[in-house]
Amino acid sequence: MTTANTHQTQIVLDPDVPLVRIIREFDAPPEQVFSAHAEPELVVQWLAPRGYEIRIDHYDCRSGGSYRYVHIDDDNEYGFRGCFHEVRPSELIVQTFTFEGEPDGVALEKLVLEDIGGGRTRLVATSLVDSFEGRDAFVASGMEDGIRQIFERLDELLAG
């Protein structure tokens, strides 16, 4: 088994529709990559951003199921929830995603797993939101401090 990872994460921001796409290859077959997304005891091991703990309230990864989990830092809890719209083991997860702090906003997420041979998998994760502003805020979430500076600087530059 090779642990060398020659395929770094790629990010694609679509110009025509407000979506962000993440592409990444894994040294594991689709069955395993799917399990790591579908089984809560595996999901908790990798999903939370650095500096946060994750607590899963429920996580029922099958067509018609739903999930809710919270990211926890020293002071706060941030809730996320959604529905699993369509789930096909080892192939596909279509789900919604809402940050409870902005309950009117929802992203439609599609995760496609492709067997690329040699026990490897290409993952293509697409998040579609309802506006470009929403998409860009989505990309920016979790790095507000840095982004605020960038916003301000960009405002200055574009005004000049």
Added chain:
Amino acid sequence: MPADALSRVFSALADPTRRDIVARLTDGDATVGELAEPYEMSIQAVSKHLRVLEDAGLVTRSRQAQRRPVHLEAEVFDLMTKWIERYRRRAEERYRRLDAVLRSMPDITEMPDITQPETGEES
């Protein structure tokens, strides 16, 4: 609106031809004709791409000089690249943790399937 401004820059950079134009402008200013040379498209089509880049604040064109060379606003470009790179790096960090989870899982392709009755042929 800052979010609109960011969206314009994002959209401008999402197109491969425009990304290529921006990459070439990092070497120095160039005229529309020079920029159009390597592409199989009309000067008008390249001008259209440049207008999108200009609206996003990524490039400017001198009003004075006769050649009107296109100039990359490197600072805007750097800010955007940095932003997307941070997002990419966070995803990469997450997926490295997933790599570790996958390594710790039993290799299901090499394990005998104990849930099946042993009636099939050996292989």
